[in-house]
Amino acid sequence: MILYVSDSGKFSNLPALPKNRRLEETINFSSLLIKENLKDTYRHKGMRRQLIVQLREKGITDEAILSAMDQLPRHYFLDKAFEEWAYQDKPFPIGKEQTISQPYTVAYQSQLLEIKKRDKVLEIGTGSGYQAAILSLLGARVYTIERQELLYHRATTLLRKLNFNGIRCYLRDGYKGLPEFAPFDKILVTAGAPEVPTALLQQLTIGGVLVIPVGEKGQKMLRITRVEEQKFQKEELGNFRFVPFLKGINREK
Ligand code: SAH
Numbered sequence: 001m002i003l004y005v006s007d008s009g010k011f012s013n014l015p016a017l018p019k020n021r022r023l024e025e026t027i028n029f030s031s032l033l034i035k036e037n038l039k040d041t042y043r044h045k046g047m048r049r050q051l052i053v054q055l056r057e058k059g060i061t062d063e064a065i066l067s068a069m070d071q072l073p074r075h076y077f078l079d080k081a082f083e084e085w086a087y088q089d090k091p092f093p094i095g096k097e098q099t100i101s102q103p104y105t106v107a108y109q110s111q112l113l114e115i116k117k118r119d120k121v122l123e124i125g126t127g128s129g130y131q132a133a134i135l136s137l138l139g140a141r142v143y144t145i146e147r148q149e150l151l152y153h154r155a156t157t158l159l160r161k162l163n164f165n166g167i168r169c170y171l172r173d174g175y176k177g178l179p180e181f182a183p184f185d186k187i188l189v190t191a192g193a194p195e196v197p198t199a200l201l202q203q204l205t206i207g208g209v210l211v212i213p214v215g216e217k218g219q220k221m222l223r224i225t226r227v228e229e230q231k232f233q234k235e236e237l238g239n240f241r242f243v244p245f246l247k248g249i250n251r252e253k
Contacts, residue, residue, distance in 0.1 A: 002032070002212045003062050004186065009072075011028065011168065022068070030161070035080040035081065036080060037080040037083055038162075039074075044083075044087070047086075048087055051087045051090065052069060052070050053183045054104075055103060058089075061111075061225050062111045063181055064109050064115075065111055065134070065138065066107070067138035068110075069107060072134060072137060073086075074086045074100075074130060075087070076158065076162065077094075077128040077133075078128070088104055089102055089104050092105070094128045094151065094154075095151065095253075096148045096151055097163075097243070098148060098243050099243055100128040100130050101127070101130070101242075105240060106130065106219075110138065112209075112221070112237070113135075113188060115139065115186065117138075119185040120143070120144060120183075120184050120186075121138070121140040121142040121143065121185065121188065122182075122184040122203070123142060123143070123190065123244070124144075124145055124191070124200075125146065125166050125174065125189065125190035126144040126145065126152060126169055126237070127146065127151055127162075128154075128155060129157075129167075129169075131188070132144040132164070132191050133162065133167070135169050135188075142168065142180055143168045143170070144167060144168070144170070145169075145174050146171060147168075147171070147172070147173055147250055147253065149171055149249065149252070150253050154167040173247060173248055174189065174191070174197075175197045176197075177197070177199045177200050177244075178203070179203060182202070183204055183206060183208060184204060184205065184209070185204075185205050185207075186210075187203065187208070187209075187210045188210070188211050188212075189211065189245065191243055191245035191246070192213050192219040192240075193212055193214050193219075193245040194214070194245070195214065196210070196212060196222070201232060204226040206226055206228060206229065209223060209225050209226075210223070211224075213240050217223055217238070219241070219242055220238075220239060221236075222235065222236060222237070223235040223237060
């Protein structure tokens, strides 16, 4: 299926919108370029299987995560023109200088979260929506926030289209978390933070876990567990490179 929208907002050669299409969908698409390919062929499935083999080789052992990543077509989250890249273990640009995380990073962060069914999870940095969809397939109740309006609209639209109706998307500044829905069993930050935002620590349940990459240029993955109201236990894990965790909302289309 193709959405006829371009970053430059041009609508030439486009078929008329279906009569029943909602106005806000029409507006949101005016500056989006998403040529979708929502077909999952044997070729895609084969490439995905190879990717899962690589993830195992790199040390991912959680079968539920491997199975979710085997099920979910990552190419749906990239523009059709780039689907060849979808099954390489690499991050990939998704617009607004942001990237869909590398599959290994998605698997690694998900593994650190030790998701249990019905866990209430806050993801910061919706980006393409891929990580949110994986968390949802793992049985989590997912809340996800994004600061780039363009990406927020794209991801929301795509997730609805793929029937991830339970994922709640918000256009927010992740530094503040999502206080009205706190506390969360798990919080996942998918951008490189200069420091750990206190608001996020405060929005964890007791026993809750925050996974956050911290550092300016490269980041160290931290897993922080709230063991008591005012007591947090910190584990320092591997080195990663994420796009930066920025303040405020960017409404530019
Ligand atoms: N989880 C995403 C990865 C996106 S990259 C995926 O699966 O595709 C990180 C995302 O974090 C970017 O989209 C970026 O815009 C967003 N981001 C950075 N700082 C943020 C903030 N303060 N609040 C919310 N989102 C933020």
